[in-house]
Amino acid sequence: MKNVVTAKDVAKLAGVSQSSVSRVYFEGANVSEKTRKKVLAAAEELGYRPNEFARSLITNRTKIIGLVMKGVQNPFYPQVLQQFTASFKKWGYSVLFVHTNNDEIQKEDIETLLNYNVAGVVITDATMALSAAEAFRSNEIPLVLFNRKLKTGEFYTVCCNNLSASRQIAEYLIGKGGGDMVYIAGNENTSTSREREAGFRETLERNQVAYRKYASDFTYEGGYATTLKVLEGKKVPSAFFAANDIMALGALDALRQHSIRVPEDTKIIGFDNIDMASWPAYELTTWEQPIEKMVEETVNYLLSEIDEYSGLIKTVEVDGSLIERKTT
Amino acid sequence: MKNVVTAKDVAKLAGVSQSSVSRVYFEGANVSEKTRKKVLAAAEELGYRPNEFARSLITNRTKIIGLVMKGVQNPFYPQVLQQFTASFKKWGYSVLFVHTNNDEIQKEDIETLLNYNVAGVVITDATMALSAAEAFRSNEIPLVLFNRKLKTGEFYTVCCNNLSASRQIAEYLIGKGGGDMVYIAGNENTSTSREREAGFRETLERNQVAYRKYASDFTYEGGYATTLKVLEGKKVPSAFFAANDIMALGALDALRQHSIRVPEDTKIIGFDNIDMASWPAYELTTWEQPIEKMVEETVNYLLSEIDEYSGLIKTVEVDGSLIERKTT
DNA sequence: TTCCATTTTGAATACGTATTCAAAAAACGA
């Protein structure tokens, strides 16, 4: 009962060969306008759609991009997901979605991607063992780490210019006055948290501003709990910089809990510019990650590598910008 | 240079036929333990992975589920996405992710799903033309509408028991006292908003409680703006029921904007129980949608239909429960 | 018209697997 309309059926109805039908659906092939019309008419009548699997089998290519995500719970990622799918769709690619709970993408998931012979892979917020990457390299499948950096020279990476951003954030907060600042870190094994820390710390030290770092985990609850811990000390710091927005919101709520006024008694700044940051309840000052540009960079690279594989390794850092609201 | 290890190569190394190699990887086929071991050893040595496309071509089946989502911007949906992928993975299925901006899934996307001959389809928060559904039916591809209802008898539907929930919500609010209540509706063309309205209104009317409905759009900004409009009237209603949490949060912020105390001056209740509802800044009373159960129902149905297609049409309504916090 | 260059076409083949079918091997019962 299944869909049985094949190129052969169309060929018969149109009075041409199967090859000609194939050529009509294959971009760049030579077909006369006459047969093209005949074929399309017959195809329309029968409801023909080329079988992607037969196609991929013979071309050894697919129109599928593997998109691996970690931490969908962060409101930042739905946007990323949406933009990727929209962008890939424009180029005729579909998205095979893989969710991983681990920091490092698992063997199982890698095999899925390889089994489906994906045309390219995007890994957001997670990393990958070098040995696993080798499997993609040897199959000439281009790969991008999105928003995660490993040692340079190992992966093509697209992320925000965290170092420059956190320096500017530090300078901005210094400009607002106050002598001691707190960095609320995300998971320590992420390049994003480490880099944001580095730029922030370095700039504060150069300006002789006292600096404390508190470990946290990129979650709202983490930001909340960590801030409560900060407040156990006697003195309220002059400013907080949280490694992402959602922690900043948690921090803000913790401060309110203690009736500490923001921005009068202390200031707080986040990172990402998620939707919630602009909500009246928060009005969070933050650093906008230029998702569109980051996605664009990623897609462009993948498409060019799909077109002709070079194995190019590079780190692309896209600049974001400060969004000033009412918490600083 | 691409992955060239085929079943034939493995067969040669193992000293068996290609058929035997195939049988090792095909569940339920007859192979002696001896050849299985030989084959697996050879496969391991060569790094063999069966080609999914060749496989699908001949079996006319895939291990791919099409997951269509609308409105990824609602924090409710990342959870849904994650649970679906996790659940399908357990059964060996991968997820082809399709994002649609329209209420009704577009022809383009439907063709993608058909081209990849997906084993089943989940449509969350969107609907589909009956004619499009026919394409799936005729190909015996099972389909589930998740969290959206159309006329019964047309689709297999899994959603929350909105009617019963909204009745209980009305009774709960009546129990809290107060004489006039406002319903903040979501998009009017969604069954979820209409059903939640129906149960709420009906119960209020039966109890002779004044009722007003305000149109909105399921977004935070919508909930905020709509509430401001409600407050233009002289009297603050005794309670608000918002069709989803994110609107309820917007409403709450709008109330605070006007220094109206919750729950003293008015009460508010949402729907979904998204993570943010429990944040200290909000502490929103809401109705929990039992996502796990809904996902489980969906997956079970799809798997059984994949196993043997029956075309069964049914509406499954899963009960949720009231989560009482500090806004009522 | 004829000849040559170019474009278009169809027959045949390949892609990597599952599956049929008959043959071979193994297991079993006596």
Added chain:
DNA sequence: TCGTTTTTTGAATACGTATTCAAAATGGAA
């Protein structure tokens, strides 16, 4: 041991498409 049933095996084929290659058709120049 032999005969019979059951299990396992390999050769051949099919899935639906893209692609090669030679043949056919077309177009243009003379």
